[in-house]
Amino acid sequence: MEQSGTSTLLQGAVRDLATSVASALRGGGHGTVAGEAVAAGAGDGLVVAAARVLGADLMLPHVLFRTPPAPEELAVFRQAVEAHPPRADAAPTVRWSHWAMRRTLGRLTSPLDEPHMGGEDPADAEPDATWLDDAPWQTLAHQLSVLAALAVPGEDCAVARAARRRPVDVARGFVRAVRRRDWGQAAGAGRWLTLLDGVPATLGLEAGLDFVDLMGGSDPRVALQVRAARLFGTETLVGRP
Structure with missing residues (x-):
């Protein structure tokens, strides 16, 4: 107890x-x-x-x-x-x-x-990230959502590079998380997607993030991730790359 x-x-x-x-x-x-x-x-x-x-x-x-x-x-x-x-x-x-x-x-x-x-x-040395290279897309999206704090504009590390190599897989993970109503994972994957090139236009990320915020935004950790993702898509950040 x-x-x-x-x-x-x-x-x-x-x-x-x-x-x-x-x-x-x-x-x-x-x-x-x-x-x-x-x-x-x-x-x-x-x-x-x-x-x-x-x-x-x-x-x-x-x-x-x-x-x-x-x-x-x-x-x-x-x-x-x-x-x-x-x-x-x-x-x-x-x-x-x-x-x-x-x-x-x-x-x-x-x-x-x-x-x-x-x-x-x-x-200070980066940990190993080779375990992400061949990870199934479901695993990749889950692990990236756990490490969403690394999704920051201008950040360059092995995890961010792994995400940049597989934007379609991260997008698939975002859709899967939404369908499973896993709002935390969806918000984390969505945060990464706002920083990646090559995200399919058919994903409808902005609308997807709105839906995640609507359904899961009562969880402050989801709200934090969605708010960060939206900021990344604006020009309001000081010193934005």
Whole structure:
């Protein structure tokens, strides 16, 4: 019962953070993107764990709009990166999620536009992504949706390159997720599709995202993904490539 209660609390904390991030995306990245929970949460294990679950997307408004995070936000995000490194037997998606968080932390703390990646620290190296090369399209779409935090304009990494090589398969995964009413996967795949060339025009991505938002937008993590996807299709981002 205690474990179940902790899980429920964590899910609620993740929803709260996702709601605040989605709101910040609508507002152009101004203010404290993760709300009062993060501003007061330095050292709070539940908030740090929730930040870890949300991953690099916790700082997405600041990355997209190039607005500085509040010190409290950055402290919680740094804690989430440093307190929960992937284990030796961690799944590839866990390794990539951690890498994305480290990369985002570098972006936000570097005095330059480019993050300090590829240096001497082995943790800065990209994880292996060859497992995506021959993955069935269903698996590819699912894994990319899990790693939707890597779908950012101008991002170049092995996962993004794998997505760019298979736009039709990602589109098939989007359609499959919609048909299965898996709004989380559909929103994640849709976010990737807004950044890919070669997406079939017959897909009707914009209308599809509207439908995903209508049906699944009450889930703040779905709302976050859809809002990000819509931003990627506009010219409103600061420094858009």
